[in-house]
Amino acid sequence: MAKIIIGFMGSGKSTIAKLLDPNYIDMDAVITDRIGMSIADFFDKEGEPAFRQIESQVLAELANSDAVISTGGGVVVTEANRQILASNDQTIYLKADFETLCNRIEGDQVNVRPLFVNNSRADFKAIFDGRQTWYEQAATQIIDVANKTPQEIIEEIK
Secondary structure (H helix, E strand, O other): OOEEEEOOOOOOHHHHHHHHOOOOEEHHHHHHHHHOOOHHHHHHHHOHHHHHHHHHHHHHHHHOOOOEEEOOOOHHHOHHHHHHHHHOOEEEEEEOOHHHHHHHHHHOOOOOOHHHHOOOHHHHHHHHHHHHHHHHHHOOEEEEOOOOOHHHHHHHHO
16 A cells, blocks of 8 residues: 655645655645646636545555655545545654644745635635645654654654
């Protein structure tokens, strides 16, 4: 079974996945290759429901592998995805408080996150709050990543 890393944006999913396996699979990159455009452009053109359908297909395909997989932060929005994640033996939720995540996202000069920049702080917090239960229900392991180095998180996973 796959080792699937879930969590809100800024929680360190890609960083941790890369440390667990340099050949990890970035689900957003797989989706981008499949749709032939950026996820943001696809959202604008086709809408979120169409994106979530493709995301579910990709997750179902990858969950049967032995790979380390970094998911997008919204993977838990879909019930079918939550079921796939919950039935996986190694679904790891990288949990952090809202302020920690906001500080990480604001300090990230490489990744522009439309959900963050296009919403007020209150609306962004509502999105964060709305996903917390879903992450916890889908996870087989929950790791609080606030104030931990990537290496400390890796040790906790192992």
